[in-house]
Amino acid sequence: MKAIKKIAAFVGCIVGVAAVFYLVLQLVLPQKQELDPVKKVTAKVERATTKKVKPTLTLTALGDSLTFGVGDTTDKGGYVGLIKTKLEQKQALTVTTHNYGKTGDRSDQIKQRVLASKQLQSDLKKADVITMTVGGNDLMKVLQQNFNSLAENKLSNAMPKAKAQYATELQSLLTTVRQYNKTAPIFLISVYNPFYVYFPTLTQIQQYTDEWNEVAKDTIANEAKIYFVDVNKQLSEGQYYGRSKATLQKNATTDLNEVADSKLEQLLSDDKEKNDYLSDEDHFHPNDKGYRYITARLYQVMLKHKSTWLEGEK
Secondary structure, eight states, X not given: OHHHHHHHHHHHHHTOOOOOOOOOOXXXXXXXXXXXXXXXXXXXXXXXXXXXXXXXXXXXXXXXXXXHTTTOTTOSOTHHHHHHHHHHHHSXXXXXXXXXXXXXXXXXXXXXXXHHOHHHHHHHHHOSEEEEEOSHHHHHHHHHHTHHHHHTTOGGGTXXXXXXXXXXXXXXXXXXXXXXXXXXXXXXXXXXOTTTTTOTTOHHHHHHHHHHHHHHHHHHTTSTTEEEEOOHHHHHHGGGTTSOOHHHHHHSOOOGGGSOHHHHHHHHTOSSOSSTTBOTTTSSSBOHHHHHHHHHHHHHHHHHTGGGTSTTOO
């Protein structure tokens, strides 16, 4: 059970973790007068022409450490910086982003930040697109509080109440966001299981991760212009996604109670991450490759609903 407590401590540690507007100037060619060879003055009026400029788009990102960009070695805000670049390159847009990610925030804490910040409210009102990462810290809190039950395969007793509470908190957050912007599409990014590659036989964590995502999908099912971006399987399973997991499971830790504390500590502090999509620094957040994947999935879903955010497509 010491090993379980070690894992619980590890989980608790890892989860404890400008507004610039572009003004477009219209260049109007002045009217000219021309003299013909016989000195007749002819008034020639030229049409005022406007220099072709890129359409603009404002994206406000709200959420936890995944929105903040923890694990991004470029320090450009993870998927937020990447989706800005992709939209500018692929859609010929000028994109302004506002990043309101905060490490460790649960759904209720994100809502409180919205209610407390006038600047955040203002940026939500101006947004053409809203992105959100939420739910991971809600789930980790449940796992922390019930880690012994998880090891003993008894967490199922606590999960129904926990999922119902999360559904309530998520709905309240979305309702709050909609108070400030009723029309912009919201793209809600899923949670994932960062422990899968380390402990693939601990199937309850993946089961509850999947169920947590189902709660989110059910919550937004009847909401207008809120779309789910699923990154769960790829980020959870990393390079093993879509491949046989026999070798991974064969070499994996099967019984945490049988692992010596020193070996467990070494396993979790290894400077080489076993999941190619997660950070070597904390074995929890996405690395650069992981953020590129999130961005690619977000962009795919955004394209499916292009008419909700791109002028001229509406």
